[in-house]
Amino acid sequence: MWKPVVFGVVAILATPLLVLWGAVGWVLTRPPLAAATTSVAAVLALAIAAYVDDATMLFDVPAVLAVVLGLFMTLPKKTLYDWPLLIAFLSFAIARRVCLPTPPTSLPNWITVISCVGLIWGYTTTRKLWVSANLETLTVIEDRLYKAHIMAEYTMLKVGGLGTVHVPYCGEKRDESRLPPLNLVLVHGYAAGNAFWATNLQTLAKHYNVYAVEWLGIGRSDRPDPKFASYDEADAFFVDAIERWRKEMQLDQFVLAGHSMGGIFVTHYAVKYPERVEQLVLISPAGVGYPPKDASEPRSYFFRIVRMGWRAEMTPMAIVRYLGPFGPKLVSWILQRRMSWLPDTSVLKSGILDPALIADYMYHNWALKKSGDVAMNTHLLPGAFGKRALRDDLLPGQIKMPVTFLYGGGSDWMDYNHGQDVVDRLKTTQYASLRKVPLAGHQVFMDNAAAFNTMLIDAITDGLELRSFRTEAY
DSSP states (O other): OHHHHHHHHHHHHHHHHHHHHHHHHHHHTSOHHHHHHHHHHHHHHHHHHTTTTOGGGGTHHHHHHHHHHHHHHHSOTTOTTHHHHHHHHHHHHHHHHHHSOOOSSSHHHHHHHHHHHHHHHHHHHHTTOSSOOOHHHHHHHHHHHHHHHOOSOOEEEEETTEEEEEEOOOSSOOOTTSOOOOEEEEEOOTTOOGGGGHHHHHHHHTTSEEEEEOOTTSTTSOOOOOOOSSHHHHHHHHHHHHHHHHHHHTOOOEEEEEETHHHHHHHHHHHHOGGGEEEEEEESOSSOSOOOTTTTSOOOHHHHHHHHHHHTTOOHHHHHHHTGGGHHHHHHHHHHHHHTTSOTTOTTTTSSSOHHHHHHHHHHHHSSOSSGGGHHHHHEETTTEESSOGGGTSOTTTOOSOEEEEEESSSOSSOHHHHHHHHHHHTTTSOEEEEEETTOOSSHHHHTHHHHHHHHHHHHHHHHHSOSSOEEEO
16 A cells, blocks of 8 residues: 555655756757747847846847857857867856846846856757767767677768668679679667667678668767657658668668568568568567556556557657766666676677767667657567567468568567467468577577577578578577
């Protein structure tokens, strides 16, 4: 009986503080131009009202404030000019008021206060001090991760609005009598991005032309406003973006591989554009099976809170943005907790992939503008069950290309039995296989990168050579 009471008291006490924190965050993350315009307009309005007290104040304070805010918006970020400009204007505004004879009204006092507050507001928005994530830093971090692990030439692009990294084939020289190398397209999972493939790309490029592609609204991709009236609209947002990308890349066919939620999008792409997909590879895919019958029943209070947040379209990224300057610490904490569960073969736990750099990458990826991160709400139910089970798309006759499932052979929280059921159904009509990467969990390609690379290469080879009427399970 005491749990509901404690929960209610905590909710009553915490709600006003949470609302206040959110309001402060909303104000401090307004577009710089909006903050500057509002500040100058407010000071100008007060100056006009104070005209009878001091006519010169009508011109000098708003004008100087506008100039300083304009400089903040045009000068490079984090320059040596920032603090001198801040101190100079604050000193000017205070000295301007001190030198003014005592007026009959308090308007000059308000002009001084509002102009100082407006300056700090404008500086905070232009320098993104509340939420420090920015695309430039994300790009630099991603490039650093590639430079540390890719010896071949690679190109970071944005094609069709999607963040792309291309590592051309760098294997043995092929004579003209042989077919060109296959194109392999990798699509990441939820809360990830192209950089998560950093330790895989070099090895895979020895066998294929490799392209890692980010969802629309994630990573370096464009981030349009996510406004969907239905599941189908949300799905088209992601799936059709891949087709636009393909057209701009001028790729005729490719092997398409998707991890976790990326497995949902690549499956839907393969159903919609089957002529483009030579083989479908699903890496620990989300949403394959039906949710359990009791998935919607109330459980613990924690689960109820999670469900409420899910229905309100609350995502991990929204929480990071909401926390403002504490967002990076939350991301680092999440990654450290996650690393404690990883196998020793993990590129993160072993230090092959720099955890601090990955944490920075995750923060700048997560805290940028809300867009593709709403996929968690549009495509999944609480508990990460699919709103529409992929098994209903992976039907004999409906999906005709070779299909391979790759699961972690360790603590993978995606149930491989759902994938096995699909393989068993497809076995009479086409090639299908299910393989488990030893020791790996859900982050299969990071938890045991070497074994994953080998098994993916073998699966693609077998799928294309034995695509007719053969099924294997490992």
